[in-house]
Amino acid sequence: MPAPGELTFVAPRGAVKPPRHLADLTPAERRDAVAELGEKPFRARQLSRHYFTRLTDDPADWTDVPAAARERLAGALLPRLMTVVRHLSCDDGATRKTLWRLGDGTLVESVLMRYPDRVTMCVSSQAGCGMNCPFCATGQAGLDRNLSTAEIVHQIVDGMRALRDGEVPGGASPEGGPARLSNIVFMGMGEPLANYRRVTGAIRRLTDGDPDGAGLSQRGITVSTVGLVPAMLRFADEGFTCRLAVSLHAPDDELRDTLVPVNTRWKVREVLDAAWAYAEKSGRRISIEYALIRDINDQAWRADLLGRLLKGRGAHVNLIPLNPTPGSRWTASRPEDERAFVAGLQAHGVPVTVRDTRGQEIDGACGQLAAAERV
Ligand code: SF4
Numbered sequence: 001m002p003a004p005g006e007l008t009f010v011a012p013r014g015a016v017k018p019p020r021h022l023a024d025l026t027p028a029e030r031r032d033a034v035a036e037l038g039e040k041p042f043r044a045r046q047l048s049r050h051y052f053t054r055l056t057d058d059p060a061d062w063t064d065v066p067a068a069a070r071e072r073l074a075g076a077l078l079p080r081l082m083t084v085v086r087h088l089s090c091d092d093g094a095t096r097k098t099l100w101r102l103g104d105g106t107l108v109e110s111v112l113m114r115y116p117d118r119v120t121m122c123v124s125s126q127a128g129c130g131m132n133c134p135f136c137a138t139g140q141a142g143l144d145r146n147l148s149t150a151e152i153v154h155q156i157v158d159g160m161r162a163l164r165d166g167e168v169p170g171g172a173s174p175e176g177g178p179a180r181l182s183n184i185v186f187m188g189m190g191e192p193l194a195n196y197r198r199v200t201g202a203i204r205r206l207t208d209g210d211p212d213g214a215g216l217s218q219r220g221i222t223v224s225t226v227g228l229v230p231a232m233l234r235f236a237d238e239g240f241t242c243r244l245a246v247s248l249h250a251p252d253d254e255l256r257d258t259l260v261p262v263n264t265r266w267k268v269r270e271v272l273d274a275a276w277a278y279a280e281k282s283g284r285r286i287s288i289e290y291a292l293i294r295d296i297n298d299q300a301w302r303a304d305l306l307g308r309l310l311k312g313r314g315a316h317v318n319l320i321p322l323n324p325t326p327g328s329r330w331t332a333s334r335p336e337d338e339r340a341f342v343a344g345l346q347a348h349g350v351p352v353t354v355r356d357t358r359g360q361e362i363d364g365a366c367g368q369l370a371a372a373e374r375v
Helices: 027-036 042-053 067-077 137-141 149-164 192-207 229-236 253-259 268-282 300-310 335-346 368-374
Strands: 082-090 095-102 107-114 119-122 126-128 143-146 183-186 221-225 243-247 287-292 316-321 352-354
Touching (some): 107 149, 126 192, 149 192, 192 221, 287 335, 335 352
Parallel strands (some): 183 221, 221 243, 287 316
Antiparallel strands (some): 082 095
């Protein structure tokens, strides 16, 4: 029986366990692992600093570790977890999507988006997704497996390294140059709260300070969920200050039951109540994600209903023009319907943004790149 937050709705296809990696372990577990290899416990801090702060997992760079011990420590604690299949860039290079092949051949993806004032990275928490939303390419392909904590963290460490080394142009100056990662969104492949233990482990690794972790701010991290209520309530008790984004996509149960099938288990009202519980404990506003789909969920009366549900709650709505997937009957709303939807929410005083759809020309909708690679 899975614990709350470890819910899987479709059996994972892949059962291969990724190798243990430093980033899977707490600082205490790292010290134990190093001691088991016959090394002094302080080597764990050295390795952690190389990986999380200096962003190198190449033993040749570890000049503070005796040469004889480097390969052994690297083999045991920093095995290669994934390789780049390809990078795809658009927006003059300021958006870079990476397709990864994991050790068992599974494909996942991450996206770096550099803006004048910030850099956001979108990461995958699962290979595929078991939530089965009918408008989503990833959902149609099903769930391969959960990513390990280290497989999640490594997407970000690699992105930090690419930014530091000036590989992603853009930003305030035309040349770009080095940059720092400011935001992480768990909005790539997968439902993060269905891989609860590993995702929360990744948040700790990313936000622990030097040398234990990457020293990023929890306030810059957004975890999105379709509404796994028990996991949301558990998440509220973690003491995190991350932002929680709820992929609502419909304000009424009748439609949401079809657009987000997990709604047959937890209804709109329960999902929103769990979101408000998180907002209260974390002190963060909730984001409501709503993919606008032509003639499906973009009617004025639905904007009004959504506005009434969110009024006075301090939540912010992100409207996402649907990026149609090949062969899908779902498509983006007409501009006039989008404008009317925005106005309907604003009439209730609900803040709303129409999301920038960066990366569309490189198959930016979640899962599309990996789905294209599979065929
Ligand atoms: S929309 Fe999100 S939750 Fe739904 S199937 Fe796609 S990746 Fe999974």
